[in-house]
Amino acid sequence: MINVGFYYKVKRGFEKDFENKFKEVLSYLRANADGFVDAKLYKNVDEPSEYLIYSVWRDLDSFKKFVSSSAYKNTVNYGKSIIESKPIHRILQEIND
Structure with a gap:
């Protein structure tokens, strides 16, 4: 398993737009992305x-x-209009004992 943290600073006034886009992307991932487990x-x-x-x-x-897909690229392009600064992404791998 891997976990990915995406950190965003959204332009003021666009918080609900960002939250709604997250819901859309989550629905898409659940229906279409092989290997996707969950997101919050x-x-x-x-x-x-x-x-x-x-x-x-x-x-x-x-x-x-997923990040090489057109769906991801379309979301990133949309995000450029409502994101204040460049997002930070961290990919973490689960350690099994």
């Missing part, structure tokens, strides 16, 4: 325009396949 959206309690999308994937190849 978190909002920073101290800075409500900052978000974390925490996703779980079966393996790194599944995630890489």
Whole structure:
């Protein structure tokens, strides 16, 4: 398993747009992305325009396949209009004992 954290700072006034787009993408992933397990959206309690999308994937190849898809690229292009600064992405691999 791998986990991916996407950290975003959304332009003020576009928070609901961002949240709605997350719901759309989540529905798409559940129906179409092989290897996708789940994702959750978190909002920073101290800075409500900052978000974390925490996703779980079966393996790194599944995630890489998604980020090379046209669906992902279309979402990124849309995001450029409502994201304040370049997002930060962290990919973490689960350690099994």
